[in-house]
Amino acid sequence: MIEIKDVYLHYNNLDMNAYLEALQNISLTIARGERCVIIGPSGCGKSSLLYLLAGLFKPTRGKITINGQQVTGPREEVALILQDHGLFPWKTVLENAELGLMIRNIPRVERRRKVLGILDSLGIKEHAGKYPAQISGGQRQRVAITRALAQEPEILLMDEPFSALDALTREQLQNLLLNLWKERLLTLVLVTHNIEEAVFLGDRIIILSPQPGKILKIIANKGSGLVSYRQSREFYDQCSYIRSVLEGETL
């Protein structure tokens, strides 16, 4: 369980006394096994919020706890997937995927076995020896997912994971993610600016306001969780509702 309580985040910008308020008074509880999607316009602090959850930054004010423990740094049970920069071009698919385990000094044989297993189940084992530049965007994202899953996380944080992909690939990966969530009993916190993605994936959707990011609305989205949801009437209604909330704020 993740508890975010009265969290503020300020960035000190380079010119001495100017600072930027990125997040304002965020309070949110995310239950175990939930799929929580955070949506908001660009620059509203979505990535910043994920960084806080990943323990990479400390909130200026307020408190974040995971399973009752205050977050003070990166934790083993939390995996983070960044939009573009997760994979290193100088490492092969396999080396990229096993990086997390390597950092934890897991013996080579063990980490290879584990990572190759996941690469196989995600359908990219045959590319293990290639470099990121030699595979497609969708395949790269699968590698990033492999790296995160190899860590056997309880909580998976994703920052606009599919935004650079074409529509078809994006939907395939969204379906894949849903399956992984089910199989591995993950708690998912996913950031996006894509409304359809939010509605398809999130059983709860958090709408943030433009900078400084505050919680505008929290929407329960109980119909989600099945691949067939995408074709339903409910799905479209939910999308247009969220669009109206977002537009109401930006106009």
Added chain:
Amino acid sequence: MKTTLFKKISSNLTAIFFIIIGWLVVAIKLNKPFLPPPQVAFFSFIKLWVKGILAEHFLVSSLRVIISVIIAFLLAVPLGLVLGRNENLDRYISPVIYVLYPLPKIVFLPIIVVLLGLGNSPKVFLITLIIFFQVIVTARDASKGVPFQSVQSMRSLNASTWQIYRHLIWPYCLPKVLTSLRISLGTAVAVLFLAETFASTDGIGYFILDAMERREYGGMYAGIIAMGLLGLLVYGVVDYIEHVYCKWQKL
């Protein structure tokens, strides 16, 4: 891979061919003893090399360059990479570097000779100095430019500072560092020549000057050819290192 190597060799041979033709034409037109035609130079090169005189001077000069490169690299790369990641340290050390970097290091030659004598150490010291400054500035700028997101991605995997250097900063900066090494090698070889003519009893620079003073023009050009080969050798080594460690760059 084989075909690119083949292409490289054949383009190098073509270049050499044109240099020889140009040389031949100018030599015939001028018809002066100080510019013998290429075949004369080549014969005296082979003769002097087989005798061992030229080979010995070549070895001396090559070792001076190679040892300087290794020392400069081992000092400048770690220091530059760390400076790029530590603003506080950088603030104090960079001004020192900026004062010394643009100075033509050859101006120190007389002092260095007084302090270190006429052997290998003054030459190695001087060339090391030249390469050191070029490489440290590049390494620092490169490590400053490592994407913030990549660092965060490493941190989220709970990587130690050492692991961040090892898996991210070092491979990210290596191609740039090798480029700067290549740039500084040209200057280094030129300065080596000057140092070997100014205060020396061995090395190709000494060999060339000695032949010139004796008006032994065949020998002089044999020395010049050896100098060219020395350049080819050191560039070849850098290219090879790049080929092995930076394959991913060409994808």
